[in-house]
Amino acid sequence: MxxxxxxxxxxxxxxxxxxxxxxxxxxxxxxxxxxxxxxxxxxxxxxxxxxxxxxxxxxxxxxxxxxxxxxxxxxxxQPQEGFLKEMTNKYRFFELEAEMLKDVLPAMHKLLEEANIENFSPFCAKHLYSRFGPPAQVIVLEDLKESGFQMAERTAGLDREHCMIVMNKIAQFHAASLVLKQRNPQLLEAFLNPCTNDMLVNEFDFFESYMSDLCDEINTRCEYLKEYIGKIRMIGERGAKRFTEGKSRREGEFCVLAHADLWVNNMMFRYVKESRQLTDMRFVDYQLSLWTSPTVDLLYFLNSSPAMDLLEDQTEFIERYHRVLGETLCALGYQHLHITLEHLNELLESRGYFGMLSVFSIRNVVLSDDESRINLDDLSPEGKKKFKFGKMYLESLKLQIPLLEERGWLV
Known part of the structure; x- marks a missing residue:
């Protein structure tokens, strides 16, 4: 060698x-x-x-x-040993992601290319090879870094321009999936009820202790949040089950193919080198994709990844998403599949608790530091399950928890 x-x-x-x-x-x-x-x-x-x-x-x-x-x-x-290796085998993360990269996303790309969708670019890196047998499950991809793509600074949060390009991209993604479901539904069968959706409830019995540790931190370090401790502790008692319910589709509901893990580290951006003007982006990591409400992507992203000054009023992002979704469906010849902005906002409110749980979960990962970083091995049945929370995350909660309470989502 x-x-x-x-x-x-x-x-x-x-x-x-x-x-x-x-x-x-x-x-x-x-x-x-x-x-x-x-x-x-x-x-x-x-x-x-x-x-x-x-x-x-x-x-x-x-x-x-x-x-x-x-x-x-x-x-x-896949991880080489232990709990995480067992999990990736059991829940078929690699097989599902490879299916997305090899079959589903190229089919969506073709639909958008043939319709000459304005500002369209691929949703993912090119898939080159995958294997699911011993000694390990593996996927080989083109390196987006070679084409000038890079990750954003995780803890800084995404500014308005970055959030808008994410809204454009995920709206095109959702629109293409709706049309693919009409034209080639068998491509999406594996994502209608993927086994990954039950992972949190089945494997990670930690949410109650996680929220209890957070309450202890708030009691010690955050005088301004103490009034919410009772509600936060109650949320922890059934958080994992509600998080799973929040991701699952409901009978008769407007649904799309969701990325379902849409946070800042699962996207890469490209800029004009001299001016740093943002020109393009790609999504990465399709291991949790499933057919469900579009609000799963919107609530998860908008409650986890924007900069602090963009957390309070996100109307413009929802409106941009809705407009681009409609424009893309119209260009594809499926305008009748679109929903009204009023209906979209109703869907967001109906899953508000999923946005709330995103604040208490993935937002902490986004703002974690060396001391508060979560190791998934610690969340296994044999893990230590003691959680710490960094200064940036607690500062974010100072803004976000009152917002959740105001919207009636802190339940």
């Missing part, structure tokens, strides 16, 4: 080598003579940036028909 040593060599699985990468790249090699001559592999994410996968970046040197080439790949593989 000619893999160059790195400072994280001990973290790299032995099977992730020249031979594996050659197999992966040959899956798209039309000439059949591709050879990997060397590769350098490093961890691509930091602790706290990704939970259900290990992410590596491979810089690969190849030769094809006598011509040398260097390219960068992202290798996404």
């Amino acid at each position: 000619s893999k160059e040593p790195t400072e994280t060599e001990h973290d790299i699985p032995s099977w992730l080598n020249d031979a594996f990468l050659e197999t992966a790249l040959k899956s798209e090699d039309v000439h059949g003579d591709l050879k990997v001559t060397s590769c350098k592999i490093v961890r691509a994410t930091s602790p706290g940036d990704n939970y259900l996968s290990l992410i590596y970046r491979a810089t690969v040197q190849t030769t094809t028909r006598g011509r040398s080439e260097s390219r960068s790949l992202i290798i996404k593989c």
